Amino acid sequence: MTGEVLAQTRDTERERQAGLRERIACCSVAGCLSAGGGEVRAALEKAVNARGLDGQVEVIGTGCLGLCSQGPLVSSAATRQVYAGVTPEDSAALLDGGAGRFQGRTLGPDHPFYAGQRRLILENSGRVDPERIQDYIAQGGYRALLRAASAMSPAEIVAEVKRSGLRGRGGAGYPAGLKWELVARHPASDRYVVCNADEGDPGAFMNRSVLEGDPHRVLEGMAIAGRAVGARQGYIYARGESPLAIARIRTAIAQAQREGLLGGRIFDSDFQFQIDLRIGAGAYVCGEETALLASIEGRRGQPVPRPPYPPERGLWGCPTLINNVETFANIPAIVERGGAWLAAIGAPASPGTKVFALAGRVARAGLVEVPVGTSLRTIVMDIGGGVPAGCEFKAAQTGGPAGGCIPAAFLDLPMDYDTLPGIGSMMGSGGLIVMDTSTCMVDVARFFMEFCMDESCGKCVPCRAGTVQMHGILRRLTRGEAAASDMSMLEELSRLLKETSLCGLGLAAPNPVLSTLRHFRNEYEAHLAGRCPAGRCSIPVPEPV
């Protein structure tokens, strides 16, 4: 493909879409599909056909519309409204304009759920069908790759990413530009670009939704990265548990190859880049970068000590750039609109937006995208609509099993990479689980420790054996069987794991324990005394003597 063909494809598709009277987009990512979104789409297509509206009304699938807890969601291009809880029986009303039918389940752009959001990564939701490359091109897709391949030098691309101040969205928040520069400057001849799509935190579905909803955005980001660091080969490491995301990536790669947007001589330049998919077999630790690389190489998915870090020695010993899905999804916008544009959004030290998977005890659960530095209150209370009636907000867990809880006292703290560690939590990759007063924090700590225990690879002793012992203590606490000495051992083990584990999994495994101890120590003490304040744990009542 050449720049001219790209522009032509874009204009043709735009004209075609402009000629339509209505374009109805049915959310086609896993949440809405499991709520019956597939049937809604089929009914709509049938109704369009029955009315003879082919060519005037188009029904497409699209990326995540956000309000996953009230799916299936359908958006209308003509009315610019999103309808929630749509059933196949609603299709007639959607086509014939029976707006009254959707009273109470219509969300306009000014609805509190959308008004507080700033959608960049998810900007194509409602506009782009993830299975049609023309849709993505019509929204300006692959123009950034054209610019990167024909009008910018690799060093200029790296400089632009550095200027944006973008920090890696995998959780640690390492400046993306610095990482790119390390790989680009390495003298080795072979380099690789790897997209970490092994999103395994309980309750987190940001990356899966992005891949299911807008796969070309990630491919384009990776190809730009390949151009910037001098790699010819990229890999997407996706979870085997996300079959829909895998199918969409496969489709997108095949389309991009057919259009010449991946492969040799991209946009008639000397730049060549290929992307292959690698599928994980269900190990959480394979999200750790060295274990991920081992898995791609076909070895046992176990971490190896760093340094050397992957930008120096990665895949097959070559310098390797590893970023997560959301980081790559930011890249086309940075190249297209400039690093300074992104730097102006969000918090000064953590620019851009962050996608959160808002879940748990919240009225409106789903995928939300806000500027980094937005307060937890805005996300949970305004966008999420607060906890359902009858209970009160107690805490929110960020960062999954590696993160910590944020109690109500810190609702107004900005959510960014530098503030959250100060209160024993972390930004994480975007999982955000809201807990209300019916939640027992000791039980929450036990749940996450059980997760880490099951997912420990078993290589280093502190993580393999330490998580087992910590889980044992937490289980005894929730059963009212713990002794006071268990508490000091719990803290001793937490220190051991935090200071001596081999990889991030073990180093972070004590975080949920430490943060609940910090903010809810009284609950631990109550359990020691044989009482669960939330009434969650079934502690046997002692027999009267």
Add this chain to the structure above:
Amino acid sequence: MSVRTLEVDGRTITALEGQTVFSAAWDSGIRIPRLCHLGGLSEAGACRLCLVEIEGQKKLQPACLTKVAEDMVVNTATPALLAHRRLIVELLLAERNHVCAVCVLNGACELQDLAAQLGVDHVRLRPQYPSLPVDLSHERFGLDHNRCILCTRCVRVCDEVEGAHTWDVAGRGRNSRIISDLGEPWGDSGSCTSCGKCVQVCPTGALFSKGRTVAEMRKDRGFLRYIMTAREKKLWIS
């Protein structure tokens, strides 16, 4: 090769460029505890016993993987490090069945020695005592999973020195097990050459020679160095 000067536990020592902190300290008589490291094998960095404090670095570093640097200041036995090591040994002792009184290697076991050296006279953790099998299918050797600490010395010596790669690790976390070939009994393994290297490098009584009863087994720790030196000097090639 150039020489580096560094300070370990208040002593100034010299080391060759490229040498690890572990081996430089060892050469100067400072014995940093370890269970997964063994001279002649690649490093796993898995037991976490050789972690040391290096001035100017926030995180503890494994001595077996950290290269010496000029003017580096290393502390190998601070109270915090000793506490960590004791707890790691306690974790190992509680993880499986390590009852020395009925072990073939009683009196010559690296885990036992380390526990004694660190003053681990009792274990404060709940023993897990998983029910694990003993593989006695091999003609000359036995594998008792109850004594295994998953240091992977056997895996590495079999792969790197013998070249057979009979051993590997299956399962994950607390369910990790050393397996021969694809999990068949050791005696049925098609790749095992019965060289016995794995038995000699095993730090505990997990791998043992048959025909030895309690406290009778002794391991030949010197043989690996002998083989590696002989290979380096090409003593077998006339």
